Amino acid sequence: MDRKVLITTPYREKGERYEYWSSNVDRKITYTYDKNNSNGLRFLKKNIPEIDILEWPTWTEYRKALKKDYDVVGFSFFTHEIPNILEMVKEAKKKNDPELWAGNYGALTYGMEDHFDKIFVGYSEEEVAEELGTEIGTLKHPMIVDYIGTRIGVKGFPLGVLFTNRGCTQNCKFCQTPVFCSDPYKIPLSSIEEAVKNYKESGVTEIVIEDENFGMWKKHTEKVIDILHKHDISWYPMTRIDLLDNNLEDWYEKGFSGTLIGVESLNQDTLDNVEKNIDVEKTLDLLERLEEKNSFVIGYYMIGFEEDTVPKIKKDIRKLNDYSIDLTQICVITPLPRTPLWEEISEKYGIIEDDWGKWDTKHLVWDHPNIDQKEMRKVLGWGFRKAYSPLKFIRSPIKYYFRRKNRFGYIKTQMKMLKDFIISNRGVKTELGEGQI
Numbered sequence: 183m184d185r186k187v188l189i190t191t192p193y194r195e196k197g198e199r200y201e202y203w204s205s206n207v208d209r210k211i212t213y214t215y216d217k218n219n220s221n222g223l224r225f226l227k228k229n230i231p232e233i234d235i236l237e238w239p240t241w242t243e244y245r246k247a248l249k250k251d252y253d254v255v256g257f258s259f260f261t262h263e264i265p266n267i268l269e270m271v272k273e274a275k276k277k278n279d280p281e282l283w284a285g286n287y288g289a290l291t292y293g294m295e296d297h298f299d300k301i302f303v304g305y306s307e308e309e310v311a312e313e314l315g316t317e318i319g320t321l322k323h324p325m326i327v328d329y330i331g332t333r334i335g336v337k338g339f340p341l342g343v344l345f346t347n348r349g350c351t352q353n354c355k356f357c358q359t360p361v362f363c364s365d366p367y368k369i370p371l372s373s374i375e376e377a378v379k380n381y382k383e384s385g386v387t388e389i390v391i392e393d394e395n396f397g398m399w400k401k402h403t404e405k406v407i408d409i410l411h412k413h414d415i416s417w418y419p420m421t422r423i424d425l426l427d428n429n430l431e432d433w434y435e436k437g438f439s440g441t442l443i444g445v446e447s448l449n450q451d452t453l454d455n456v457e458k459n460i461d462v463e464k465t466l467d468l469l470e471r472l473e474e475k476n477s478f479v480i481g482y483y484m485i486g487f488e489e490d491t492v493p494k495i496k497k498d499i500r501k502l503n504d505y506s507i508d509l510t511q512i513c514v515i516t517p518l519p520r521t522p523l524w525e526e527i528s529e530k531y532g533i534i535e536d537d538w539g540k541w542d543t544k545h546l547v548w549d550h551p552n553i554d555q556k557e558m559r560k561v562l563g564w565g566f567r568k569a570y571s572p573l574k575f576i577r578s579p580i581k582y583y584f585r586r587k588n589r590f591g592y593i594k595t596q597m598k599m600l601k602d603f604i605i606s607n608r609g610v611k612t613e614l615g616e617g618q619i
């Protein structure tokens with residue numbers, strides 16, 4: 183490889199970190215879920231070690247890195263991060279005018295071709311390698327470790343991140359995944375097993391599977407589950423209601439401990455309208471079955487559909503709150519670029535927000551027939567409080583304790599909790615370390 187390449191995420195202010203829990207909950211007392219690794223960049227670095235990566239550098243760190251006179255500077259970003267990225271692009275041009283690349287979901291945004299020399303669509307290890315005149319062979323899976331902890335800084339346990347497939351075979355109208363990765367594929371089992379072994383050896387025994395749609399290939403899924411079970415891993419997949427509904431009992435026997443799942447709406451017509459292909463009654467029944475098993479649940483929920491009104495949103499969130507969802511991620515429905523929803527909404531109602539920084543699914547960006555931007559912010563804030571009752575703070579660790587005890591028994595559970603505590607507060611060493619590489 184004869185070109186020097188830097189790939190970076192957007193910069194952040196000094197000391198600023200992304201914490202998932204407080205980004206979705208308006209309560210003083212919550213847990214923390216620190217997510218400060220860039221999955222995409224970790225995969226790139228693992229498969230093309232010659233490139234340099236920067237994960238959320240400060241502005242000063244970014245400027246310092248540019249002094250190395252890279253031939254190529256690439257940016258990995260989401261739509262709402264565009265304002266920061268364009269500042270970084272301007273800065274890069276002032277230096278030695280490198281070739282500029284864009285990747286990740288934000289690169290799908292209209293107009294990006296005006297700012298970058300090359301746009302990579304989808305997971306691009308192979309394409310980047312090819313561009314640099316090299317090959318990656320079998321895709322390797324990096325170690326990526328996040329932590330669940332408390333607001334006073336004490337961590338509870340580490341969570342390894344695993345991907346078993348990429349893309350999705352569904353076509354929900356609001357989702358960019360079918361465009362981002364139009365040809366879904368499996369991560370090789372050998373790479374998955376290698377990653378699981380590395381986690382286990384480092385003492386990480388809880389793994390969150392961040393597939394867009396875990397379980398969409400039956401045979402591959404069964405083999406992945408066997409690997410996880412063999413290594414005694416507790417796992418939490420991001421999956422669909424229908425898949426989990428069909429498999430919950432079998433998966434539970436093999437270490438399933440919870441899920442990240444798209445509830446999206448409690449209104450069947452709304453779900454049908456966005457072609458989500460799930461059944462509300464089935465969802466509610468599944469939430470009850472998950473509770474019986476003390477499963478941890480992150481529920482994705484959307485507000486601001488065409489037919490929504492503020493009272494209706496409030497009524498549904500109150501209803502949702504009757505179920506044992508540990509953390510509800512409430513988003514405002516957003517017609518993201520290149521989705522069928524963009525076409526539909528922009529034509530029928532019109533886009534009213536031209537600041538990409540507000541396209542973070544926490545702002546209303548189109549001309550809603552019943553709710554204005556200010557009202558949407560207000561009802562979203564209300565939902566952030568309402569959907570996380572103080573009781574949840576107590577219920578989550580109780581569920582955690584009982585699902586472990588039911589699986590491993592009393593003594594082993596105590597030992598594991600102590601070990602997790604020590605490991606997470608000491609920090610898990612990954613092959614790439616944390617932050618700047």
Ligand code: SF4
Pocket residue numbers: 350351352353354357358359360394395422444
């Ligand atoms: S199932 Fe999930 S990932 Fe697949 S298209 Fe629908 S929203 Fe996107």
